[in-house]
Amino acid sequence: MLEIASSIDTTQVPEDLRAPLDALARVARNLSFTIRRGALGQSLGHEVGENTDGDAQKALDVLADEAFATALTGTGVRWYASEERDHVEAMDPDGRYVVAIDPLDGSSNIDVNVSIGTIFSIYEAKDDANASVLRPASEQIAAGYVIYGPQSQMMLTFGKGVQQYVLDPESDRFRLLDAAKTIPEGSSEFAINASNYRHWSKPIRAYIDDCLAGIEGPRGKNFNMRWVASLVAETHRILSRGGIFLYPTDNRKGYERGRLRMVYECAPIAFLIEQAGGAATDGCDAIMAQKASELHARTPFVFGNSEKVERVTAYHDLPDHEVSALFGQRGLFRL
Numbered sequence: 001m002l003e004i005a006s007s008i009d010t011t012q013v014p015e016d017l018r019a020p021l022d023a024l025a026r027v028a029r030n031l032s033f034t035i036r037r038g039a040l041g042q043s044l045g046h047e048v049g050e051n052t053d054g055d056a057q058k059a060l061d062v063l064a065d066e067a068f069a070t071a072l073t074g075t076g077v078r079w080y081a082s083e084e085r086d087h088v089e090a091m092d093p094d095g096r097y098v099v100a101i102d103p104l105d106g107s108s109n110i111d112v113n114v115s116i117g118t119i120f121s122i123y124e125a126k127d128d129a130n131a132s133v134l135r136p137a138s139e140q141i142a143a144g145y146v147i148y149g150p151q152s153q154m155m156l157t158f159g160k161g162v163q164q165y166v167l168d169p170e171s172d173r174f175r176l177l178d179a180a181k182t183i184p185e186g187s188s189e190f191a192i193n194a195s196n197y198r199h200w201s202k203p204i205r206a207y208i209d210d211c212l213a214g215i216e217g218p219r220g221k222n223f224n225m226r227w228v229a230s231l232v233a234e235t236h237r238i239l240s241r242g243g244i245f246l247y248p249t250d251n252r253k254g255y256e257r258g259r260l261r262m263v264y265e266c267a268p269i270a271f272l273i274e275q276a277g278g279a280a281t282d283g284c285d286a287i288m289a290q291k292a293s294e295l296h297a298r299t300p301f302v303f304g305n306s307e308k309v310e311r312v313t314a315y316h317d318l319p320d321h322e323v324s325a326l327f328g329q330r331g332l333f334r335l
Ligand SMILES: O=P(O)(O)OC[C@H]1O[C@](O)(COP(=O)(O)O)[C@@H](O)[C@@H]1O
Pocket: 055, 083, 102, 104, 105, 106, 107, 108, 193, 229, 230, 231, 232, 259
Protein backbone atom coordinates (compact mmCIF):
# COMPACT_ATOMS: atom_id res chain seq x y z
CA MET A 1 0.00 0.00 0.00
CA LEU A 2 2.80 2.40 0.98
CA GLU A 3 4.41 1.92 -2.44
CA ILE A 4 1.24 3.00 -4.22
CA ALA A 5 0.57 6.05 -2.02
CA SER A 6 4.21 7.16 -1.84
CA SER A 7 5.55 10.09 -3.88
CA ILE A 8 8.90 8.29 -4.32
CA ASP A 9 9.90 4.78 -5.31
CA THR A 10 10.98 3.59 -1.84
CA THR A 11 12.42 0.19 -2.79
CA GLN A 12 15.98 1.47 -2.08
CA VAL A 13 14.99 3.55 0.98
CA PRO A 14 15.58 1.96 4.42
CA GLU A 15 12.20 1.15 5.94
CA ASP A 16 12.67 3.33 9.03
CA LEU A 17 13.32 6.39 6.85
CA ARG A 18 10.45 5.96 4.42
CA ALA A 19 8.00 8.25 6.24
CA PRO A 20 10.27 11.35 6.36
CA LEU A 21 11.61 10.63 2.85
CA ASP A 22 8.11 10.36 1.46
CA ALA A 23 7.19 13.69 3.12
CA LEU A 24 10.29 15.37 1.63
CA ALA A 25 9.51 13.92 -1.81
CA ARG A 26 5.84 14.96 -1.63
CA VAL A 27 6.72 18.58 -0.85
CA ALA A 28 9.42 18.56 -3.55
CA ARG A 29 6.90 17.29 -6.08
CA ASN A 30 4.46 20.07 -5.10
CA LEU A 31 7.23 22.68 -5.22
CA SER A 32 8.23 21.47 -8.65
CA PHE A 33 4.67 22.12 -9.82
CA THR A 34 4.53 25.55 -8.15
CA ILE A 35 7.89 26.54 -9.68
CA ARG A 36 6.81 25.37 -13.14
CA ARG A 37 3.68 27.54 -12.95
CA GLY A 38 5.89 30.49 -11.95
CA ALA A 39 4.25 33.85 -12.38
CA LEU A 40 0.99 32.22 -13.54
CA GLY A 41 0.51 31.12 -9.94
CA GLN A 42 1.62 32.99 -6.85
CA SER A 43 4.48 35.47 -6.81
CA LEU A 44 7.60 33.51 -5.76
CA GLY A 45 10.61 35.76 -6.18
CA HIS A 46 9.76 38.92 -4.26
CA GLU A 47 11.51 39.69 -0.98
CA VAL A 48 9.49 39.12 2.15
CA GLY A 49 12.15 39.63 4.85
CA GLU A 50 15.62 38.64 6.01
CA ASN A 51 16.78 35.41 7.68
CA THR A 52 19.16 35.10 10.68
CA ASP A 53 22.13 34.95 8.35
CA GLY A 54 21.26 38.32 6.82
CA ASP A 55 20.13 36.85 3.48
CA ALA A 56 17.03 38.28 1.82
CA GLN A 57 14.14 35.83 2.16
CA LYS A 58 12.09 35.35 -0.99
CA ALA A 59 8.44 34.29 -0.92
CA LEU A 60 9.43 30.83 -2.20
CA ASP A 61 12.03 30.39 0.60
CA VAL A 62 9.30 30.86 3.19
CA LEU A 63 6.67 28.84 1.33
CA ALA A 64 9.09 25.91 0.93
CA ASP A 65 10.22 26.04 4.56
CA GLU A 66 6.64 26.01 5.86
CA ALA A 67 5.63 23.20 3.51
CA PHE A 68 8.55 20.97 4.60
CA ALA A 69 7.95 21.65 8.30
CA THR A 70 4.25 20.85 7.97
CA ALA A 71 4.79 17.68 5.93
CA LEU A 72 7.52 16.32 8.24
CA THR A 73 5.27 16.61 11.30
CA GLY A 74 4.19 13.11 12.35
CA THR A 75 6.89 11.31 10.34
CA GLY A 76 9.24 10.51 13.23
CA VAL A 77 11.18 13.79 13.16
CA ARG A 78 12.08 15.20 16.58
CA TRP A 79 14.02 18.30 15.52
CA TYR A 80 13.75 20.55 12.45
CA ALA A 81 16.78 22.72 11.58
CA SER A 82 16.19 25.10 8.67
CA GLU A 83 18.13 27.87 6.95
CA GLU A 84 14.99 29.96 7.30
CA ARG A 85 14.62 29.57 11.09
CA ASP A 86 16.65 31.18 13.86
CA HIS A 87 16.96 28.02 15.95
CA VAL A 88 16.54 24.26 15.75
CA GLU A 89 12.82 23.72 16.39
CA ALA A 90 11.04 20.92 18.22
CA MET A 91 8.65 18.64 16.30
CA ASP A 92 7.59 15.22 17.60
CA PRO A 93 9.04 14.61 21.12
CA ASP A 94 9.08 10.87 20.42
CA GLY A 95 10.67 11.30 17.00
CA ARG A 96 13.90 9.48 16.18
CA TYR A 97 15.43 11.88 13.62
CA VAL A 98 16.62 15.41 13.05
CA VAL A 99 16.17 16.93 9.60
CA ALA A 100 18.45 19.84 8.61
CA ILE A 101 17.29 21.60 5.46
CA ASP A 102 17.96 24.38 2.99
CA PRO A 103 14.35 24.48 1.78
CA LEU A 104 15.15 26.55 -1.30
CA ASP A 105 18.72 26.78 -2.54
CA GLY A 106 19.79 29.31 -5.18
CA SER A 107 17.13 31.90 -4.31
CA SER A 108 18.73 34.53 -6.56
CA ASN A 109 17.71 32.36 -9.53
CA ILE A 110 13.98 32.14 -8.76
CA ASP A 111 13.01 35.13 -10.91
CA VAL A 112 15.21 34.24 -13.86
CA ASN A 113 13.95 30.70 -14.43
CA VAL A 114 17.29 29.02 -13.71
CA SER A 115 17.60 25.75 -11.75
CA ILE A 116 17.06 25.95 -7.99
CA GLY A 117 16.82 23.20 -5.38
CA THR A 118 16.31 21.81 -1.89
CA ILE A 119 19.12 20.27 0.21
CA PHE A 120 18.54 18.06 3.25
CA SER A 121 20.40 16.02 5.81
CA ILE A 122 19.18 13.48 8.39
CA TYR A 123 20.79 12.37 11.68
CA GLU A 124 19.57 10.28 14.60
CA ALA A 125 18.18 12.84 17.06
CA LYS A 126 19.82 13.53 20.42
CA ASP A 127 17.98 14.89 23.47
CA ASP A 128 19.49 18.32 22.94
CA ALA A 129 18.34 20.30 19.90
CA ASN A 130 21.71 21.89 19.04
CA ALA A 131 23.75 18.78 19.81
CA SER A 132 21.57 16.99 17.24
CA VAL A 133 23.03 19.05 14.38
CA LEU A 134 26.35 20.43 15.73
CA ARG A 135 28.19 17.13 15.25
CA PRO A 136 30.57 15.59 12.70
CA ALA A 137 29.10 15.44 9.21
CA SER A 138 30.18 11.78 9.15
CA GLU A 139 27.30 11.03 11.58
CA GLN A 140 24.66 11.77 8.92
CA ILE A 141 22.50 8.74 8.17
CA ALA A 142 20.97 10.20 5.01
CA ALA A 143 21.37 13.23 2.76
CA GLY A 144 19.99 14.42 -0.51
CA TYR A 145 18.97 17.22 -2.76
CA VAL A 146 16.22 17.93 -5.23
CA ILE A 147 16.92 19.98 -8.35
CA TYR A 148 14.01 21.88 -9.89
CA GLY A 149 15.22 22.27 -13.46
CA PRO A 150 14.06 21.25 -16.93
CA GLN A 151 13.59 17.91 -15.14
CA SER A 152 13.10 17.64 -11.39
CA GLN A 153 15.48 15.06 -9.95
CA MET A 154 16.45 13.83 -6.51
CA MET A 155 19.84 12.46 -5.44
CA LEU A 156 19.86 10.46 -2.22
CA THR A 157 22.42 8.69 -0.09
CA PHE A 158 22.07 6.47 2.95
CA GLY A 159 25.82 5.86 3.15
CA LYS A 160 25.88 3.06 0.56
CA GLY A 161 26.33 4.94 -2.70
CA VAL A 162 24.10 7.53 -4.37
CA GLN A 163 20.65 6.93 -5.86
CA GLN A 164 19.27 9.11 -8.64
CA TYR A 165 15.52 9.66 -9.03
CA VAL A 166 13.58 11.54 -11.70
CA LEU A 167 10.16 13.09 -11.10
CA ASP A 168 7.95 11.41 -13.68
CA PRO A 169 5.33 13.94 -14.81
CA GLU A 170 3.04 11.07 -15.81
CA SER A 171 2.91 9.27 -12.47
CA ASP A 172 3.86 12.36 -10.40
CA ARG A 173 6.38 10.26 -8.44
CA PHE A 174 10.15 10.25 -8.12
CA ARG A 175 11.24 7.12 -9.98
CA LEU A 176 14.61 5.43 -9.50
CA LEU A 177 16.86 6.00 -12.52
CA ASP A 178 20.26 4.89 -11.22
CA ALA A 179 20.88 3.03 -7.95
CA ALA A 180 24.66 3.62 -7.99
CA LYS A 181 25.46 7.05 -9.38
CA THR A 182 29.17 7.91 -9.53
CA ILE A 183 31.04 11.04 -10.63
CA PRO A 184 32.54 10.66 -14.11
CA GLU A 185 36.27 11.37 -14.49
CA GLY A 186 37.91 13.49 -17.14
CA SER A 187 36.07 16.81 -16.92
CA SER A 188 38.13 19.99 -17.15
CA GLU A 189 35.45 22.31 -15.74
CA PHE A 190 35.81 24.43 -12.65
CA ALA A 191 33.08 26.47 -10.94
CA ILE A 192 33.86 29.54 -8.87
CA ASN A 193 32.44 33.06 -8.58
CA ALA A 194 35.39 34.75 -10.31
CA SER A 195 34.11 38.24 -9.49
CA ASN A 196 35.62 37.64 -6.03
CA TYR A 197 39.13 37.01 -7.42
CA ARG A 198 40.67 40.03 -5.69
CA HIS A 199 39.34 38.84 -2.30
CA TRP A 200 40.73 35.28 -2.45
CA SER A 201 43.77 33.88 -0.65
CA LYS A 202 46.99 33.35 -2.61
CA PRO A 203 46.62 29.54 -3.00
CA ILE A 204 43.12 29.88 -4.50
CA ARG A 205 44.27 32.64 -6.86
CA ALA A 206 47.24 30.53 -7.89
CA TYR A 207 45.02 27.48 -8.55
CA ILE A 208 42.62 29.51 -10.71
CA ASP A 209 45.46 31.40 -12.45
CA ASP A 210 46.93 28.07 -13.50
CA CYS A 211 43.53 26.88 -14.85
CA LEU A 212 43.07 30.15 -16.77
CA ALA A 213 46.59 29.89 -18.21
CA GLY A 214 45.36 26.82 -20.06
CA ILE A 215 47.62 25.00 -22.46
CA GLU A 216 50.39 27.60 -22.07
CA GLY A 217 50.39 27.29 -18.26
CA PRO A 218 51.80 24.72 -15.82
CA ARG A 219 48.73 22.49 -16.19
CA GLY A 220 49.33 22.22 -19.94
CA LYS A 221 45.66 21.99 -20.91
CA ASN A 222 42.62 24.21 -21.36
CA PHE A 223 39.82 24.48 -18.83
CA ASN A 224 36.20 25.56 -19.02
CA MET A 225 34.33 27.57 -16.37
CA ARG A 226 30.74 27.48 -15.09
CA TRP A 227 28.93 29.45 -12.35
CA VAL A 228 25.18 28.98 -11.93
CA ALA A 229 24.96 30.46 -8.39
CA SER A 230 22.79 27.53 -7.29
CA LEU A 231 24.82 25.06 -5.22
CA VAL A 232 22.35 22.32 -6.15
CA ALA A 233 22.76 22.98 -9.88
CA GLU A 234 26.59 23.00 -9.59
CA THR A 235 26.46 19.73 -7.62
CA HIS A 236 24.15 18.16 -10.17
CA ARG A 237 26.45 19.11 -13.04
CA ILE A 238 29.46 17.67 -11.20
CA LEU A 239 27.61 14.44 -10.38
CA SER A 240 26.54 14.26 -14.04
CA ARG A 241 29.84 15.00 -15.81
CA GLY A 242 32.56 15.74 -13.22
CA GLY A 243 34.54 18.87 -12.40
CA ILE A 244 35.29 20.94 -9.32
CA PHE A 245 33.40 23.59 -7.31
CA LEU A 246 35.02 26.18 -5.05
CA TYR A 247 33.46 28.71 -2.68
CA PRO A 248 36.57 29.63 -0.72
CA THR A 249 37.09 31.89 2.24
CA ASP A 250 37.74 35.48 1.16
CA ASN A 251 38.60 38.80 2.74
CA ARG A 252 35.22 40.52 2.37
CA LYS A 253 33.53 41.27 5.66
CA GLY A 254 31.33 38.31 6.57
CA TYR A 255 33.09 35.93 4.15
CA GLU A 256 35.95 34.94 6.49
CA ARG A 257 34.48 31.41 6.38
CA GLY A 258 33.18 31.61 2.81
CA ARG A 259 29.46 31.82 2.03
CA LEU A 260 27.98 28.36 2.32
CA ARG A 261 26.53 26.91 5.49
CA MET A 262 27.89 23.71 7.06
CA VAL A 263 24.79 22.08 8.52
CA TYR A 264 22.25 22.21 5.68
CA GLU A 265 24.43 22.89 2.60
CA CYS A 266 28.00 21.58 2.84
CA ALA A 267 27.56 18.52 5.09
CA PRO A 268 24.83 16.90 2.95
CA ILE A 269 26.55 17.77 -0.36
CA ALA A 270 29.87 16.42 0.99
CA PHE A 271 28.15 13.16 2.02
CA LEU A 272 26.64 12.74 -1.47
CA ILE A 273 29.89 13.63 -3.25
CA GLU A 274 31.98 11.20 -1.19
CA GLN A 275 29.40 8.48 -1.71
CA ALA A 276 29.62 9.11 -5.47
CA GLY A 277 33.41 8.62 -5.37
CA GLY A 278 34.47 12.29 -5.12
CA ALA A 279 35.96 14.42 -2.34
CA ALA A 280 34.83 17.48 -0.37
CA THR A 281 37.01 19.72 1.78
CA ASP A 282 37.18 23.23 3.22
CA GLY A 283 40.16 23.76 0.88
CA CYS A 284 42.42 21.56 3.02
CA ASP A 285 40.54 19.19 5.34
CA ALA A 286 37.63 16.82 4.72
CA ILE A 287 34.20 18.31 5.43
CA MET A 288 32.94 14.92 6.68
CA ALA A 289 35.32 15.11 9.67
CA GLN A 290 34.09 18.56 10.71
CA LYS A 291 31.19 19.95 12.68
CA ALA A 292 29.51 23.36 12.80
CA SER A 293 29.82 25.66 15.82
CA GLU A 294 26.28 26.94 15.41
CA LEU A 295 23.27 26.22 13.19
CA HIS A 296 24.08 28.83 10.52
CA ALA A 297 27.90 28.53 10.67
CA ARG A 298 29.69 28.83 7.32
CA THR A 299 32.59 26.94 5.87
CA PRO A 300 34.78 27.34 2.80
CA PHE A 301 33.81 24.54 0.41
CA VAL A 302 35.66 22.69 -2.35
CA PHE A 303 34.27 19.52 -3.90
CA GLY A 304 34.28 17.39 -7.03
CA ASN A 305 36.55 14.77 -8.59
CA SER A 306 38.97 13.62 -5.89
CA GLU A 307 42.20 14.37 -7.75
CA LYS A 308 41.07 17.94 -8.46
CA VAL A 309 40.09 18.55 -4.83
CA GLU A 310 43.44 17.11 -3.68
CA ARG A 311 45.22 19.48 -6.04
CA VAL A 312 43.58 22.47 -4.36
CA THR A 313 44.81 21.15 -1.00
CA ALA A 314 48.30 20.81 -2.49
CA TYR A 315 48.27 24.51 -3.53
CA HIS A 316 47.66 25.36 0.13
CA ASP A 317 50.75 23.32 1.05
CA LEU A 318 53.03 25.08 -1.46
CA PRO A 319 55.85 27.22 -0.07
CA ASP A 320 54.97 30.93 -0.26
CA HIS A 321 57.51 31.70 -3.03
CA GLU A 322 55.86 29.05 -5.24
CA VAL A 323 52.36 30.39 -4.61
CA SER A 324 53.47 33.96 -5.26
CA ALA A 325 55.30 33.10 -8.48
CA LEU A 326 53.62 33.87 -11.76
CA PHE A 327 52.20 30.69 -13.24
CA GLY A 328 55.10 30.57 -15.71
CA GLN A 329 57.55 30.10 -12.87
CA ARG A 330 55.41 27.85 -10.66
CA GLY A 331 57.22 24.59 -11.22
CA LEU A 332 55.55 22.08 -8.95
CA PHE A 333 52.40 21.56 -10.97
CA ARG A 334 53.83 21.22 -14.42
CA LEU A 335 52.38 18.05 -15.90
O1 LIG B 1 25.87 34.87 -5.15
P1 LIG B 1 27.13 34.10 -4.86
O2 LIG B 1 28.06 34.77 -3.89
O3 LIG B 1 27.84 33.67 -6.12
O4 LIG B 1 26.66 32.78 -4.07
C1 LIG B 1 26.00 31.75 -4.70
C2 LIG B 1 25.75 30.69 -3.70
O5 LIG B 1 24.77 31.14 -2.77
C3 LIG B 1 23.70 30.24 -2.70
O6 LIG B 1 22.64 30.69 -3.50
C4 LIG B 1 23.27 30.18 -1.23
O7 LIG B 1 22.13 29.43 -1.04
P2 LIG B 1 20.70 30.10 -0.67
O8 LIG B 1 20.06 30.59 -1.93
O9 LIG B 1 20.02 28.91 -0.06
O10 LIG B 1 20.96 31.19 0.35
C5 LIG B 1 24.25 28.93 -3.27
O11 LIG B 1 23.27 28.12 -3.85
C6 LIG B 1 25.23 29.41 -4.32
O12 LIG B 1 26.27 28.49 -4.52
